[in-house]
Amino acid sequence: MIEGFSSRVTRAMQMAGMNQNQLSLAVDVAPTTIADMRRGKTEPRYTTVFKIAEALSVDPVWLATGKGSPQAIPSEILADLTEVAIVGGVQAGVFSEALSFSGDVRLAVPKLPYSHIFGLEVRGDSMDLAYSPGSFVICVPLASYTNEVKSGDHVVVERQRRGEYEYTLKEITRDLAGRVWLNPKSTNDTHQPIMLDGETPADDPFEIVGIHSVVVSDYRLKR
Secondary structure, three states: OOOOHHHHHHHHHHHHOOOHHHHHHHHOOOHHHHHHHHOOOOOOOHHHHHHHHHHHOOOHHHHHHOOOOOOOOOHHHHOOEEEEEEEEEEEOOOOEOOOOOOOOOEEEEEOOOOOOOEEEEEEOOOOOOOOOOOOEEEEEEHHHOOOOOOOOOEEEEEEEEOOEEEEEEEEEEEOOOOOEEEEOOOOOOOOOOEEOOOOOOOOOOOOEEEEEEEEEEEEOOOO
């Protein structure tokens, strides 16, 4: 079970040997703000979480989400990180509707050469050979992706059906005939490839399928 944010803050303070007043000075907030965090009365904005992580020399991903390890990260490494918003979840297996989360969840990832990036939590098992459920993929919208999408790339695919948008995560490949396929990478053999430009079913004439974004990095949970 993942411990709560208040418990993680207290644990990180103990690991760093830092008291409440010292932490408040380090992150430039009132001591009462730190006390409220430790009592679970409030959670800080993501910018404050990063400041706290840097002050306590812990992994900001762990501090923000409880996932991963609190292992200390040197400040020179933190300087090479950038923050990415986790905007929602994507179902690896079937198309699902939501690409949105409530709240303000952020991860620290190595700096990437793209102006627009966002994160998605992976759900389902059709890509579990690549990403354990609960892992995060860091994506670039197709319109902002500066490289050619090639076989082996992982993509988020968008489907519009009767005015609703649905999404799924797959690996893209091209066969010798030039057809584009969306392939699972799964321990579950019920998941089968989907032809990206295949014929739409007769009973679903308004379905449109296309690449929404390309996975450029990830934060994988250990299997």
